[in-house]
Amino acid sequence: MLHRRSLVLVLPAAWIATGAQAHHGWSSFDLARPIYLEGRAAKVAWRNPHAELELELRTSLTLPADLASRRVPAQAANVDGAALLKAAVLPTRTDRRWQVELAPLTRMDAWKVPPIKDGDTLAVLGFTFAGEKGDAILRVEYLFVGGQVYGLRSAPA
Numbered sequence: 669m670l671h672r673r674s675l676v677l678v679l680p681a682a683w684i685a686t687g688a689q690a691h692h693g694w695s696s697f698d699l700a701r702p703i704y705l706e707g708r709a710a711k712v713a714w715r716n717p718h719a720e721l722e723l724e725l726r727t728s729l730t731l732p733a734d735l736a737s738r739r740v741p742a743q744a745a746n747v748d749g750a751a752l753l754k755a756a757v758l759p760t761r762t763d764r765r766w767q768v769e770l771a772p773l774t775r776m777d778a779w780k781v782p783p784i785k786d787g788d789t790l791a792v793l794g795f796t797f798a799g800e801k802g803d804a805i806l807r808v809e810y811l812f813v814g815g816q817v818y819g820l821r822s823a824p825a
Contacts, residue, residue, distance in 0.1 A: 697795035697807050704731055704756045705766055705806060706791040709784050719770040721784060723792070723806075729758055732791075738817065740810055741779075745822035752809060756793055763804035768792055770808050771820040779818040781811065788813065 707725040735756055740749035759766075770776065784790065791812040796805060811818045 696797065698798040699795055702752045702756045702793050702809065703759050703796055703806060704735065704793050709788045709790060710786055712784050712786055714783050716773055718772050719776055721768050723766045723768045725764050731756060731758060740817055741819050742825035743819040743822045744825050747819060747821055752793060759800060761800045761804060766804045766806050768806050768808060770811065775820060775823060778823045781818050784813065
């Protein structure tokens with residue numbers, strides 16, 4: 669009886685700890701080094717705590733010539749979009765697939781982002797861990813899809 673009661677208490681705690689470890693706040697990322705990625709969406713998960721997908725990068729990834737001059741939408745958060753676009757770089761790591769963290773579904777709805785499906789082509793500008801250490805994860809600041817750009821850190825201004 670005591671063993672069963674222990675499992676009832678320990679298993680939910682282990683599940684919560686694992687879930688918390690999988691979710692990253694903005695402070696985990698190097699916000700001084702915006703990274704640009706472009707490719708095809710795979711394994712899209714349109715769910716909370718945030719939508720996510722696996723991005724299969726283009727084989728010849730380059731920074732678009734017009735990236736620094738693109739217009740970005742105003743957000744409720746204080747984000748200097750023009751400076752981020754000008755500072756954008758390509759990743760130094762050679763991973764062909766990146767885990768991309770978008771925004772919570774309520775924010776995706778506020779921006780009117782159409783659900784992304786497997787195979788959709790898109791580009792993102794965002795942040796990874798300092799020194800590109802750890803897994804190939806990118807937290808998205810700007811999403812470029814279907815000829816539109818969406819700012820995902822906060823709601824539209």
